Amino acid sequence: MKPSFRHRPLDWGRANLFSSPANSLLTVLALALLWQLAPPLVGWGVLRASWGAGDPETCRQAGGACWTLLTEKHRLMLFGVYPYEQHWRPLLAMALFVALLATSANRRFWRPWLAALWLLTVLGIGILMWGGVLGLVPVETAQWGGLPLTLVIAVLAIAMAFPFSILLALGRRSDLPAIKALSVGYIELVRGVPLVSVLFMASVMFPLFLPEGVTIDKALRALVGMTLFTAAYLAEAVRGGLQAIPRGQFEAADVLGLSYWQAMRLIILPQALRLVIPPIVNQFITCFKDTSLVTIVGLYDLLAATKAALNDPGWRPFFVEGYLAAALVYFCFCFFMSRYSQWLERELNRDRR
């Protein structure tokens, strides 16, 4: 029985901070570390910081954190080189997307119409970003940038990689030797290679793969690279779920006379995927963070746009502030995903407790 310390902070402190001499020493050391770190950090980030509009000179004089950078450069960081007057379009697209995510996060809305809503929203986002219809000025993908590009690549890569990964995982578990060999070969080959190489291959070699004269867009090449890479890792997560399903379930489906695909769709996959929600979401998070690597092949995602904003010689000394802001954006999305997966796991396993 755990004693309740709620009304006795002293007891709580004794139990959690000073339970033994070694523990007390640790607490003192940790407090000393905090004492060393916290006051300078607060002084830098709050007390001596410069806020609001201004130029690098005001920041230099204030001597603290330069949040002015964000006021001045946030549009370049968020939207990259997207035409300035048209920034409302990516902003609206992101708002639509966040609304879609919020809707999808709610289990009550898990109905067939949600898939249609996804298609519609993605179509709407596409129209908003590309333009060229409804009186919108056309904007090439080469000019897309910032957070919208990061989100588009991450979401499309995940959405396309997921079905592919299920096929790969089923292929790896298949009784058909040729299909099994192909799946294993693909998964292991891709997992053995760094993503940077895959992206380089996508950006350098795809143009060689296609018939002469056919070119594909740089953003699309990176997207294909991300998809092929993510699918191999997701397939391993899905395979974990498939392996955890008892043999009896497969046999029972056979006995019922279900075809292979019926058995997979109705019996095996619903159970297997539920088991592997945490690793799948982890893979989603990894994919979201990995989109930052498209910076290396010359796309203007959130990270590259932040870097570009910091290229301005005057602002360059304040790179920490710029990267902190970008890090906060990445953190929010990743942290939300991991918390959501924990909640979903509990929610889906309610009937099992």
Next chain:
Amino acid sequence: MTGGRASIWGSTRFRGLVYQVLVVAVVVALGGWLVHNTLVNLEVRGIATGFGFLEREAGFGISENLISYTPADSYARALTVGLLNTLVVSAIGIVLATLLGTVLGVARLSGNWLVGRLASVYVEAVRNVPLLLQLFVWYGVLTALPGARQALHPLPGLYLSNRGLVIPSLDWSQGWLPVLEIPSLVGFNFVGGLTLSPEFAALLAGLTIYTAAFIAEIVRAGILAVPKGQTEAALSLGLSPGQILRLVVLPQALRVIVPPLTSQYLNICKNSPLAIAIGYPDLVAVSNTAINQTGQAVEGVTVVMVVFLALSLALSGLMNWYNKRVALVSR
């Protein structure tokens, strides 16, 4: 199931055969089409094929080399230099990340609330931010440091300046036993010790700090997987806390820890090519320069892929061997 057609189509083996033939045919056709396109494109652009270029003179310099290298050397030697750079940063990164990760994992489980909280904040903050962004920050911090004259001197024998990190080194040239060389600042230069370039130091710091957060979670899960009864039984046997950790908890926790730890080690190797973003000449960076100069993208990418596949296989083979040693031996 009616008619004669069904009798043969109803056979699972026959259908399986048909599916396989179809899939293989599609894959082969697709592969053949891609190869054909590539060959046509290479011919149109006048790009040579084959690995003959490896023997030719590279003609570019590499800032960091463990073996002697000049621009007059061959591409093969340049790629070897890059590979050694990859191996060094990965190997040191693996050792440091394991140490830091273990400390953090144990700290998160500590009975001390404050220490546990601090470790949690570290883990959550670090693993939810892309590694590349962290690398940019570390590289920015290291290159924004003051020059050698005003080098930071946090510990004896340790200097931090915009030229990189200077650490004590071992000198093996004076007879049998190595002599510890403590660097010192003389005028504008450091004398003695080992200088790590800002690129190398930033990459190493980034890989270590990032991966340690993941290793911390693996270590924590491994220790939590050991039932509480084991510790209690050990306590009642009169073992000391250190003995309990060494003889009872750790051997059991390692069984849970080693397999996921292997994939983190592989991740360090596979993340090391991010070096290219901050200018550390690893294998991928060198092969990229080679690709840009010769245009032989297919060969360059093939070299990188083969090397990384070999590296992955070697590392997982090693870890599997270790895993067998710590695995539970049951009847």
